[in-house]
Amino acid sequence: MEFLERQFYTAKNLLSYRTRVESSDLNNLLCYVKNSLDVLDLKVNGKIILSFSEKITEKNKQIYGVEILIPVDREFESTGQYVFKPTFKLVNAISYRFYGNCNCFAEAEAKLFNYIKAHDMNAVTGLYYILQSKETVHNDVQYWDTYVAVNENIV
Numbered sequence: 001m002e003f004l005e006r007q008f009y010t011a012k013n014l015l016s017y018r019t020r021v022e023s024s025d026l027n028n029l030l031c032y033v034k035n036s037l038d039v040l041d042l043k044v045n046g047k048i049i050l051s052f053s054e055k056i057t058e059k060n061k062q063i064y065g066v067e068i069l070i071p072v073d074r075e076f077e078s079t080g081q082y083v084f085k086p087t088f089k090l091v092n093a094i095s096y097r098f099y100g101n102c103n104c105f106a107e108a109e110a111k112l113f114n115y116i117k118a119h120d121m122n123a124v125t126g127l128y129y130i131l132q133s134k135e136t137v138h139n140d141v142q143y144w145d146t147y148v149a150v151n152e153n154i155v
Contacts, residue, residue, distance in 0.1 A: 003115045007093040009130070009147055011046045011071040014085040018053075023062040026102045030131075033068050040082065046071030049088060050129040052105075064102075090125065093149045097132075100144070105129065108146050116150055125149040 015037070021029045030048060037044065054065035069088055078084045094116060098108045109127055116123055125148055132143040 002097070003112070004095045007090070007095045007147065009088075009090045009093060009095075009128075011049065011069070011088045012086065013045065013072050013075055014049075014088055015040075015042065015070045015072050015076070016083040016085050017068045017070075017081065018066070018083075020054075020056075020063055020065050023064060023102050026064065026066070029066070030068065034070065036082070037070070037072065040076060042072040042074065042076060044070060045073045047133075048131040050131070051126055053126075090128065090147050090149050092151070093125075093147045094121070095145050095147045097143060097145050099142070101142070104144075108144070112146050112148060116148065121150040123148045124151050 015033075017033050019029070034044065034048070049069040051067045051069075052064050053067065056063040056065075069085065071088075075086070076082075076084050094112060096108060096112045096115070098104055100108075108129075112127065113123065128147045130145045130147065132145060
């Protein structure tokens with residue numbers, strides 16, 4: 001388990017898609033959004049980024065409020081479903097890589113935030129998951145990098 005400090009991550013020309021999804025359907029959603037790029041005449045130009053705005057547990061279901069950011073090859077006009085974002089940038093971030101599926105996200109998040117707390121740092125952004133393969137996500141086990149930007153405490 002290796003944590004990397006003082007990381008920088010940037011991407012340009014992003015397609016943003018926000019929705020709610022059951023955790024078991026997250027990979028299908030990623031495939032759906034990625035396959036929708038053909039209709040918009042766009043090509044993937046980087047790694048897929050996920051962030052979660054909410055996590056709801058209902059009976060035996062986990063539902064995520066998710067934003068999917070996909071770097072594409074050019075600018076495009078936003079639609080009702082897909083929004084253009086010119087830049088994504090994280091500076092002074094802590095990162096942690098893990099191999100797994102969306103069921104591993106909570107464990108990775110806990111490890112990252114425990115590391116931040118143990119090193120007297122403060123998170124200044126939410127957590128971002130960056131898929132390390134540009135290939136379509138058909139199987140649900142992948143390498144993911146988690147990132148969160150921090151401010152260090154100075155006494």
